[in-house]
Amino acid sequence: MANMMYTAWFSNSISPANLLGILAVISYILTLLPTSLRVVFPALKKAKLPIELLKNRRQLGILSFLLAFGHAWLLVIKRNFDFFDLSTYRVYVHGSATFIIFTLLAVTSNDWCVKKMKKNWQQLHQLTYLAMFLLFWHINDKMYGHWNFATPLTIIGMTTIIILFLRRWWLERQVKKPQKVKEQQLLG
């Protein structure tokens, strides 16, 4: 039984649409990786890879958006999407929501928007972390029961980046706590 599942798993080929989705996920993970790595493993602050990834984060984000666009476009054609049917959005809620976030982030990824939007820009770009959870849900839901050999790799990649993010969030909270207490003591 296990052997049959194993064989079926490897014989599922990857369609061009899926390949674009997988490449989109890889470039997206690369946009998230440097900040979390530097907070969780401070020794890596001077390492070359996180620095290079940070420098090219904007380009990687736009690349990820373009790949995701190709992925969604091919699947919209293949599955004959009915945009006027609400159940379409129910079935693809995670994919569509992720795609909307990717679009917002890609169109505002330029110096002009950073200057004009000021604090709002940073707040808007926090949506990337919501996209991270939505994407994890999307891949698990859409690939349920018909994984190919790349599916576990994307799931492992997404799980790793989520764990790193949660660890970073927790560490940053620990640093902020005493700061808040100090502020309150000064005020009170």
Ligand code: HEM
């Ligand atoms: C409107 C937006 C989207 C739609 C309609 C959509 C649709 C789908 C569908 C139908 C599948 C299952 C394919 C199959 O059964 O073989 C799928 C899988 C997948 N999608 Fe999306 N998707 C969307 C957005 C995204 C975005 C934004 C990303 C990445 C950033 C993404 C990444 C993936 C990945 C990695 C898989 C699994 C591929 C595999 O393991 O072979 N999708 N998507």
